[in-house]
Amino acid sequence: MIVGIIVLVAFSCSPLKKLPGLESQADVAIKQSNYEQAYVHLKQYLDISESGNVKPKESFYLKMAVVCSQLNKVVEASGYYENLLNKGGNERLILDYTSLLAKNNELEKELEVWSRFQSKLDDKNLQAQAFNRQVVLLNQFQKYEEVDSLWSGQTEDVNISPEAYFSYVQAADQLGKSKNALKACNTLLKLKPDHLEAFKWKAKFLYENAEKRYQAEMAKYNKNKNATTYAYLRRDLKKISADFRESRDLFLKLRKMNPEDKSYVKYLKNIYLRLDMKNEAAKMDKLLK
Numbered sequence: 001m002i003v004g005i006i007v008l009v010a011f012s013c014s015p016l017k018k019l020p021g022l023e024s025q026a027d028v029a030i031k032q033s034n035y036e037q038a039y040v041h042l043k044q045y046l047d048i049s050e051s052g053n054v055k056p057k058e059s060f061y062l063k064m065a066v067v068c069s070q071l072n073k074v075v076e077a078s079g080y081y082e083n084l085l086n087k088g089g090n091e092r093l094i095l096d097y098t099s100l101l102a103k104n105n106e107l108e109k110e111l112e113v114w115s116r117f118q119s120k121l122d123d124k125n126l127q128a129q130a131f132n133r134q135v136v137l138l139n140q141f142q143k144y145e146e147v148d149s150l151w152s153g154q155t156e157d158v159n160i161s162p163e164a165y166f167s168y169v170q171a172a173d174q175l176g177k178s179k180n181a182l183k184a185c186n187t188l189l190k191l192k193p194d195h196l197e198a199f200k201w202k203a204k205f206l207y208e209n210a211e212k213r214y215q216a217e218m219a220k221y222n223k224n225k226n227a228t229t230y231a232y233l234r235r236d237l238k239k240i241s242a243d244f245r246e247s248r249d250l251f252l253k254l255r256k257m258n259p260e261d262k263s264y265v266k267y268l269k270n271i272y273l274r275l276d277m278k279n280e281a282a283k284m285d286k287l288l289k
Contacts, residue, residue: 022041030063042060114137139170182205186202189202199254204267213240217237240274
């Protein structure tokens, strides 16, 4: 009886009795979006718990992760998220953690987290987000082979974002896979006809491809000028002109979108010269002066 009374008195005098109240105060502060105050209460809770050898529940660490995230305490929040995820975690944790990392430009870490947990995702939307962000980030880090590998292994039901589509276009272009890049760009423009960067890429790609073929055919003809090679030249230039015309149409649309960008005018001038449209080329030349 005396021992029980001593224990009761000891607990009543112990700082541990403050824990329920501190957690309740933190919950109220979180509901009110007063994360600074919530952080103070939770830190007090943690300090008292550690000094009293009391291990907080996982729900406490989740609150700490959320509050630290809201306060942009990235390192501290990352520690809580990592511990929770290592114990199993859930998809919501992964989304919250990667969002925190993206918001604070911790992109290498974000990429690593998506890669580590992608196989554990069941939600289709989250699977798509993991795929899209990895494609974008790998391309941003110039890991083009990894972009290509990830893209090749995608499932048909993945909802690919415009940003991921264009990232793949850039990566495939860098790898010399121009057909794959053009196919992805065409798909992107069907999904998002006003995608400016895709417009630019396709217009320049068609122009540069046509110009290379034009130069190659002219060089071939100049080595052996005769009626037969001239006939072949005319035939091949007709095919090349189709790409020049498609490129021209795209550059005209780009010029309407951004009349101040004179780089489009330079391309149009060269295209008109290749199409033997001298008057139009002269107009473009005046705009450049």
